[in-house]
Amino acid sequence: xxxxxxxxxxxxxxxxxxxxxxxxxxxxxxxxxxxxxxxxxxxxxxxxxxxxxxxxxxxxxxxxxxxxxxxxxxxxxxxxxxxxxxxxxxxxxxxxxxxxxxxx
Numbered sequence: 001x002x003x004x005x006x007x008x009x010x011x012x013x014x015x016x017x018x019x020x021x022x023x024x025x026x027x028x029x030x031x032x033x034x035x036x037x038x039x040x041x042x043x044x045x046x047x048x049x050x051x052x053x054x055x056x057x058x059x060x061x062x063x064x065x066x067x068x069x070x071x072x073x074x075x076x077x078x079x080x081x082x083x084x085x086x087x088x089x090x091x092x093x094x095x096x097x098x099x100x101x102x103x104x
Contacts, residue, residue: 011095011096011097011098012095012096012097012098013093013094013095014051014093014094015091015092015093015094016091016092016093017091018088018090018091021047021087021088022045022047044085045085045086045087046083046084046085047081047083047084048080048081048082048083048084049080049081049092050078050079050080050081051064051078051079051080051094052073052075052076052077052078052079053076053077053078053079053094053096054075054076055075055076055096055098057098057099057100058098058099059076059077059096059097059098060097060098060099061095061096061097062077062079062094062095062096062097063093063094063095063096064079064094064095065081065088065092065093065094067081067082067084068080068081069081069082077096079094
């Protein structure tokens with residue numbers, strides 16, 4: 001997925017709403033009378049993601065959700081969430097600021 005970010009004097013924000021992620025907890029396994037739950041029918045929740053933050057200007061600040069790993073690259077930063085089985089509680093928000101933010 002590629003998403004353009006809004007620019008406000010060198011400050012950027014990207015938010016991924018929870019509605020974009022699968023909502024397995026809202027689905028129920030349909031059972032007949034006297035049937036036991038077959039665990040194999042219940043979907044297991046797991047996901048991972050990665051973002052590349054690329055900027056022509058020097059990045060002076062970067063913020064990402066808890067549990068992510070942020071690594072500097074030649075053109076910016078790489079933000080990665082390893083395979084996780086916990087459902088996020090709020091939308092995933094990423095912020096970064098370039099050196100342009102320091103000037104009016």
